[in-house]
Amino acid sequence: MNEKRILLVEDNPDDIELVQIALSSKRIVNHLDVVTDGEAALSYLFYQGIYQNRSPRVHPTLILLDLQLPKVDGLEVLRQLRAHEATSMLPVVVFTSSNQEKDIRQSYEAGANSYIQKPVDADKFEKAIAELQLYWLILNEPPPDSGIPPQGY
Amino acid sequence: MEQFNFFHLSIFISQCVLVAAVLLFLFRLRTVMGTGLLFVALGVLQYMQVFLANSLYVELFPGIMVSSGSAVLFPATLFTVLILYLREGALVTRTAIYAIVVANMLLFLLQFTLWYHIDHPSVYNPYHLPANLFTSNARVLITGTLLLFVDAVLVIVLYEFFSRLSGLLFLRILLTMVSVLSFDAIMFPIGSFWGTERMQELIISGLVSKSAAAVIYTLLFTTYLWVFEKGEMAARGSFRDVFALLSYRQKFEVMQQTRKREQMDAEKAIQQRQQFIEHIIHLSPDVLYIYDLLERKNVFSNNGIQSMLGYSVEEIKAMGDQLIPTLMHPEDFAYYLEHTLPRYAGLKDGEFVEHQYRMQNKNGQWHWLNCKEIIYQRTDEGEPAQILGVVHDISKQKEAELELSSYKDQLEKLVKIRTAELEEANRxxxxxxxxxxxxxxxxxxxxxGFSKALQQAYAHQLEEKGLHYLSRIRASSQQMAALIDDLLLLSRITTQQIIRLELDLGDIAQDILKKLQDAHPQRRVDWQIGQDLTTCMDPRLARLMMENLLSNAWKYSYNSSPSIIEVGKCLKEGKEWFFVKDNGVGFDMQYAHQLFAPFQRLHAATEVEGSGIGLATVKRIISKHGGQITAESEPGKGAIFFFWLPIYDAQHE
Incomplete structure (x- = not known):
């Protein structure tokens, strides 16, 4: 479990690229996995479909979750994660361009650990990603492994 | 003349003078002390004269037996009665006569009780008074009293009779008294001493002695009247009147008359009352009627019905039991039969039934009527027989009500549509x-993001100008983002529900200004915040408002040193206004109307940065709370923003 992994759930390729750029500038994270819709995110986390034999068989240390996603939206992904024992404690940071009160409230209600609006200012964007890494991957003590092998939902 | 007993005669004459003097003195005293004294004296005299007449006789002349009781005291009493009548009238005399009679009847009863037990061995009788003294005393007392009553009345009646014969007072009195005393002289011995040996002698003696007393007393009393009370005699009426007065007949007649008058008054009152009721019934614009529930027909109606429904009273009566079914609206009639009619049965006295219905007038138009009814008559079993009712035409009121309710319906519909539209628009x-x-x-x-990537990764491939363009792209995108945020905020204020809480704008201002100072450490700004700036506002919006106002003040006072910002409250136009004041660049009042419109800037973007939405946001926050904002300024002399907020009780929001 030395490898720190971030799962980015984001459908816009530009945003994926911006996150990648921001991450690369600090080089803290060992690995970034990207899925581009909600359904894929769930498959990834529950080892299903194309992710059935995902390796290594570990949970990401942090999930960066956009809200507006094709197929299954971000909130639904979050709810399903929290509903399953194996994934219920995974740190999830909602990372989206909306700062609507409704979105913020619903995210926290669904069990988000944090909510960050994507800053328009690229300097702030970079800083945000850097601080997210610092906090969630280094400072924060991750939840203990539940020990239950993730099964189909 | 040898046989005359002058000694006794002189005693008798002096007794006459003494008694007359005492009685006339008491009579005279009546003007000061009333007639009571005289009445008491007369009562006592009567007893005394009876006692003497029963027990002591003096032979004044052979065959003439005289008692000072009947010859001196008794005539004096009658004379007093006569002058009382002459001076005070029949009413007072009547009182005196009855008083004497009643007093003596009482004495008689007391005597009677004495006689009853005087002979008893246990009674101690030191002077050995004979028992028959008391027996005969009682007998004489009752005879004397009854005779006195007759004599007294006779005195007055005879006096009136003789008044018609002679104008001379002395003669009238003398004739009256001689006649009455002669009558008495005969009647008294017969009544008192019937069966005794010397009765005849007593009668003759009485006639002589009483006539003599009459002469002496007439002289004395006439003299008194002539000397002391020469004035007018009391008014006197006819025989009949005098008799009526003396016998209390007049009292009875007065009573009868009073009763008759009272009866007439009562009848008159009833009549007036009836007239009053008739006037009311006649004048009433409402219909007043009596309806017989058993026969189901109208039995009485005032003229109001004609003006209300166009039918005459006779026509209404003629309709009989078809009145209600014919005239009442079918719907109302069904309701009436089912609901109103049964209510009468349970109606108590004093309660009323009120109902509304429509009736058709003679021209076929419908009238809405309001009807109030009470039970007027009941059967012997107590069931309602007739009802008394008042009907008031409420057609106009109903029309207005209908119109109003249709307006209300329309308005409600309109509000619903508008609300739905508004909700849709909000959504x-x-x-x-x-x-x-x-x-x-x-x-x-x-x-x-990509601009920055370009700046960083390809900086070496770009000239300075290229890097400048890149920085302008980045600045613009950031400015647009700020604009979007402000716009969103503005629209959110409009749609958002506000919560009113009590808060102090001074505290908020203090906090904001500190943060502004922290963010701009190079600026020197002095600020003053007034005391007690409490108001009721949504806390988030209050902060946003103060942030906008204070950051404006902060920004626009950039070229004053030191900058002074003041927050406080003042009285203006009878309201309490808060204000935020700065000593900055100010603005020209002719542009004041543009101040609060979105995107209006009164200063070039190069001078002061900002989206131009701040004051629009402030105005919207204040409007949302029902308040008002204005601004005053002069270029170069700073600006002052005044705003007031309605006072709400936080409890009632």
Whole structure:
């Protein structure tokens, strides 16, 4: 479990690229996995479909979750994660361009650990990603492994 | 003349003078002390004269037996009665006569009780008074008393009779008294001493002695009247009147008359009352009627019915039991039969039934009527027989009500439609602002992100000008993002529900100014915050408002040193206004109307940065709370923003 992994759930390729750029500038994270819709995110986390034999068989240390996603939206992904024992404690940071009160409230209600609006200012964007890494991957003590092998939902 | 007993005669004459003097003195005293004294004296005299007449006789002359009781005291009493009548009238005399009679009847009863037990061995009788003294005393007392009553009345009646014969007072009195005393002289011995040996002698003696006393007393009393009371005699009426007065007949007649008058008064009162009721019935614009529930027909109606329904009273009566079924609206009639009619049965006296219905007038028009009814008559079993009712035409009122309710319906419908439209608009606005927030911002993030990537990764390949362009692209995208945020805020204020809480704007201002100072450490700004700036506002919006006002003040006072910002409250136009004042660049009042419109800037962007939405946001926050904002300024002399907020009780929000 030395490898720190971030799962980015984001459908816009530009945003994926911006996150990648921001991450690369600090080089803290060992690995970034990207899925581009909600359904894929769930498959990834529950080892299903194309992710059935995902390796290594570990949970990401942090999930960066956009809200507006094709197929299954971000909130639904979050709810399903929290509903399953194996994934219920995974740190999830909602990372989206909306700062609507409704979105913020619903995210926290669904069990988000944090909510960050994507800053328009690229300097702030970079800083945000850097601080997210610092906090969630280094400072924060991750939840203990539940020990239950993730099964189909 | 040898046989005359002058000694006794002189005693008798002096007794006459003494008694007359005492009685006339008491009579005279009546003007000061009333007639009571005289009445008492007369009562006592009567007893005394009876006692003497029963027990002591003096032979004044052979065959003439005289008692000072009947010859001196008794005539004096009658004379007093006569002058009382002459001076005070029949009413007072009547009182005296009855008083004497009643007093003596009482004495008689007391005597009677004595006689009853005087002979008893246990009675101690030191002077050995004979028992028959008391027996005969009682007998004489009752005879004397009854005779006195007759004599007294006779005195007055005879006096009136003789008045018609002679104008001379002396003669009238003398004739009256001689006649009455002669009558008495005969009647008294017969009544008192019937069966005794010397009765005849007593009668003759009485006639002589009483006539003599009459002469002496007439002289004395006439002299008294002539000397002391010469004035007018009391008014006197006819025989009949005098008799009526003396016998209390007049009292009875007065009573009868009073009763008759009372009866007449009562009848008159009833008549007036009846007239009063008739007037009311006649004048009433409402219909007053009596309806017989058993026969189901109208038995009485005032003229109001004609003006209300066009039918005459006779026509209404003629309709009989068809009145209600014919004239009442079928719907109302069904209701009447089912609901109103049964209510009468349970109606107590004093309660009323009120109902409304429509009736058709003679021309076929419908009238809405309000009807109030009470039970007027009941059967012997207590069931309602007749009802008394008042009907008031409420057609106009009903019309107005109907009109009002149709307006109300229309208005409600309109409000519903408008509300729905508004809700729809709000929803649209919300989804619009959502997509603005989300979809419009996202590309800006990318523009700035990639611009920065370009700046960093390819800086060495770009000339200075290229890097400048890149920085302008980044600045613009950031400015647009700020604009979007402000716009979103503005639209959110409109749609958002506000919560009113009590808060102090001074505290908020203090906090904001500190933060502004922290963010701009190079600026020197002095600020003053007034005391007690409490108001009721939504806390978030209050902060946003103060942030906008204070950051404006902060920004626009950039060229004053030191900058002074003041927050406080003042009285203006009878209201309490808060204000935020600065000593900055100010503005020209002719542009004041543009101040609060979105995107209006009174200063070039190069001078002061800002989106131009701040004051529009402030105005919207204040409007949302029902308040008002104005501004005053002069270029170069700073600006002052005044605003007031309605006072709400936080409890009632």
């Amino acid at each position: 649209e606005l919300e989804s619009f602002s959502y997509s603005v927030s989300h979809d419009l911002r996202a590309p800006l993030t990318r523009m700035d």
